[in-house]
Amino acid sequence: MTGKRVTFSNTWLAALLIAPQLVLVFTFFYWPAGEALYWSFTLEPPFGGENQWVGWQNFKTVFEDPLYWNSVRISVVFALSSTVLAMGIALVLAVFVDRRLPGYQAYRFMYFWPYAVAAPAVGLAFRFIFAPDAGFVSALNQWYPGIWNPARDGVDAVILITLANAWSMVAYNFIFFLAGLQSIPRTLTEAAAMDGSGVLRRMADIQFPLLAPTFFFLVVINLTDSFVNSFGIVDITTAGGPARATDLMVYKIYSDGFKGKDYSLAAAQSLVLMLLVVSLTFIQFRFVERRVHYT
Amino acid sequence: MRVAGQTRPANEGHPMARNRLSIAALALAATIGAAQAQTPRVKFEYWYGLTGQLGEVMAEHCKRFNESQPKFEAVCVGQGGYDRAEQNTIAAFRARQHPTIVQIYDAGTVNFMLSQATYNAVQFAKDFKMKIDWNDYFPGIRSYYATSKGEMWSFPYNSSSAVMYWNRAEWAKIGRTTPPATWEQFERDMRALKAAGHSCAYAFDFDTWQSMEQLSAIHNQPVATLGNGYEGLGAELVINQGLFPRHVANLKTWQDEGLARVQTAQTGKTIVQAFADGTCASMLSSIANHGVVGDTGRPGLEWDVAMIPVYEGFSRHNSLVGGASLWVMANKSKEEYEAAAAFLDFVLTPAEVKWMPNVTGYIPITVPAFNQMRDEGFYAQPKFKGREVAMQSLTFTPPTKNTSGIRLGNFTSIRSEVRSELEAIMNGQKTVEVGLNDAVARSNHILRRFEQTFRGRTLP
Incomplete structure (x- = not known):
């Protein structure tokens, strides 16, 4: 972080130029967030009218519920493991393409497709493929009966949604990693190669350190996305089951608010989720970014 | 009834909302165009929750109404699932953009009874001189949607057991x-x-x-x-x-x-x-x-x-009966209510009540329609054999x-x-x-x- 600053002499023009963006942010973020803040301290009847101020009651209800903490725990496990998985796979794929392995042009084109598939469609596909009775993976159960059953086993169900989420994130990560790798000057790796370092040594000492900014950016995006964007996959794949094993925080908000019409409880939970994501991002910027060197 | 992947009507509540909405929007645009050319019909909006094949039946029911008379026009919009129909109606009511009639599933009845956002059915039928005879409904269907005093606040529609x-x-x-x-x-x-x-x-x-x-x-x-x-x-x-x-x-x-x-x-x-x-x-x-x-x-x-x-x-x-009923919402114009009353009267005519079981697995909701169907040999047809069991079950005791x-x-x-x-x-x-x-x-x-x-x- 440097102390360089660009200043505009014409403040009015600057304000005018950023106004549309500010209006959008206000309408689609601050306004609803403000409304949610208000609802979380009241009891809001679905059709509106006479809502009552109840102070911290909604938050108390949320925090005193042992199943809520269960939901937080699952969300954290889900976010971390799908981030690691999605970034790991994407990095390997990007390195392959960057090294121009045979057929890399086709891969480069194809790997991006999954990102264009909507979350419910991903969920539906994974539900079919991994169905214990009828899916492709049911062959596993023929060899070892009962080894894979996301409909009964909570761990299997979490693995299933993690795979589905990671699969759809790999494409996005891949593009960024590939762009990052390709922006590393060839002369550096060539020089290293001439000094006799092998492929893995060059990756470890040159490419990965130079990829640090991309890496950091993707960690932030992947974690945030896993926390707030995963309900489409959960809804179609497991519907939060079995026995709440995949009841992620964001899915719980959806079911309490939109299915149960308990707007106040959902508002309180979404504030908690928002604070969690904000603080995670803050920690990342405060402590992790220090180690990142922008070139 | 609940939605998404449940066992009842297999294609209820699947997320085909976008598709359906855009079709509905097209239909809306087309009807607006057509209506401007002729004498204006009184329009009212009707939102339904069913999707898939059953959603098509809902749209077809509107079409039958629109073709049955020249005065009114039902503008029917599928909401992509029962729970979304309820959510969207709530959101629309808060924004004063709600429809005149909405199809609400059994489990949503309480919210609507307490909403202060509806026009209670008995009062509505009286105010707009509907031909309805409340005793035509099977008692088990009536009781599910009636208040504790036995008064109907909504009109039972697609029903099953x-x-x-x-x-x-x-x-x-x-x-x-x-x-x-x-x-x-x-x-x-x-x-x-x-x-x-x-x-x-x-x-x-x-x-x-x-x-x-x-x-x-x-x-x-x-x-x-x-x-x-x-x-x-x-x-x-x-x-x-x-x-x-x-x-x-x-x-x-x-x-x-x-x-x-x-x-x-x-x-x-x-x-x-x-x-x-x-x-x-x-x-x-x-x-x-x-x-x-x-x-x-x-x-x-x-x-x-x-x-x-x-x-x-x-x-x-x-x-128990499962399915949905039609609610009339508050704060609409007199003309819209007249059109809505005509629509509700239409769907309750024996011919229409009998039509529904022919194209879906739902049961006839009124006694006269059921009797006619039985006498006409509907339940003797191989395709519909056994459907009367649901009626027996539903009416087994008061x-x-x-x-x-x-x-x-x-x-x-x-x-x-x-x-x-x-x-x-x-x-x-x-x-x-x-x-x-x-x-x-x-x-x-x-x-x-x-x-x-x-x-x-x-x-x-």
Whole structure:
């Protein structure tokens, strides 16, 4: 972080130029967030009218519920493991393409497709493929009966949604990693190669350190996305089951608010989720970014 | 009725909203264009929740109305699922953009009764001189949507009830030609089927509609205090007492012994799919799936429907209606209300009531229409054979306090609490007692929150 600053002499023009963006942010973020803040301290009847101020009651209800903490725990496990998985796979794929392995042009084109598939469609596909009775993976159960059953086993169900989420994130990560790798000057790796370092040594000492900014950016995006964007996959794949094993925080908000019409409880939970994501991002910027060197 | 992947009408509530909306928008644009050319018709908006083939039937019903007369025009918009129809109506009402009529599923009845956003049906029919005779509705249908004083606040529309589907050919292998009338007999049949080499005599899932709601009704057992919630918002769930724990314990035993099997979308096949392809020999499901099984069943599948078995020592009572009713919303113009009244009168004419069972698995909702259909030999046709079982089940006795319906606040969340606990019980994480006690405790918490949210309002 440097102390360089660009200043505009014409403040009015600057304000005018950023106004549309500010209006959008206000309408689609601050306004609803403000409304949610208000609802979380009241009891809001679905059709509106006479809502009552109840102070911290909604938050108390949320925090005193042992199943809520269960939901937080699952969300954290889900976010971390799908981030690691999605970034790991994407990095390997990007390195392959960057090294121009045979057929890399086709891969480069194809790997991006999954990102264009909507979350419910991903969920539906994974539900079919991994169905214990009828899916492709049911062959596993023929060899070892009962080894894979996301409909009964909570761990299997979490693995299933993690795979589905990671699969759809790999494409996005891949593009960024590939762009990052390709922006590393060839002369550096060539020089290293001439000094006799092998492929893995060059990756470890040159490419990965130079990829640090991309890496950091993707960690932030992947974690945030896993926390707030995963309900489409959960809804179609497991519907939060079995026995709440995949009841992620964001899915719980959806079911309490939109299915149960308990707007106040959902508002309180979404504030908690928002604070969690904000603080995670803050920690990342405060402590992790220090180690990142922008070139 | 709940949505998404449940066992009732297989294609209800699937997320095809965008598609449907854009089609509806096109239709809207087309009708606006057409109407401007001619004398203006009085328009009103009608939102429906059903999707898939049933959504097409809803749109077709509007078309039939629009073609039946020149004065009014129903502008019908599918909302992509029952729960979305409710959500969208709430959001639209808050923004004063709501439709005149909306189709709301059974579980949404409480919210609408307490909403102060509707035009109560009896008053509406009186104010706009509808031809409706409330006594035409079957009592079991009427009671589900009526207030505690028996007054109708909405117009029952697409209706179904639960029945047992059984595979005749499989039963014939164990030398039986009649369906089991009691659960005790059913258990003996399942053991015989297993002995005969059948790996799934009975398919079930965690949907509470059949196992909890219908089973409690036909045994005249309460699901909640205060007449299943009809008498006030202070009701409490009581499913951890009486017959339900016994039935859940039986399901668990049957599952563990390999007689019965859980079939859900997550295991690969829903109960309807598992029954239709012959994997499982029986299931409890909505009569609305009669057509689905008929259309998608494996060739040569010999099947029939029967009333849900009753435990020995209990006398059979009427089962509950499932489906949706039509609500008239408040704050619309007089012209829109006149058009809406014409539409409601139209869908209640015997010809239209009779049309619905022909194109869906739903039952005729009025007595005159049912009698006509029976006399015309509708139920003798091979395709519709057995549909009358749902009517027998629904009208078996006059509704009692326990069999009128279930009127609990935030019932969708209660269903999902019970479902989660049933999953935990069947997976062996909890005993029947602990699981059902937890379900009751959590549901009662939901009910108290609902009561507090609607403080100062009383159920009509």
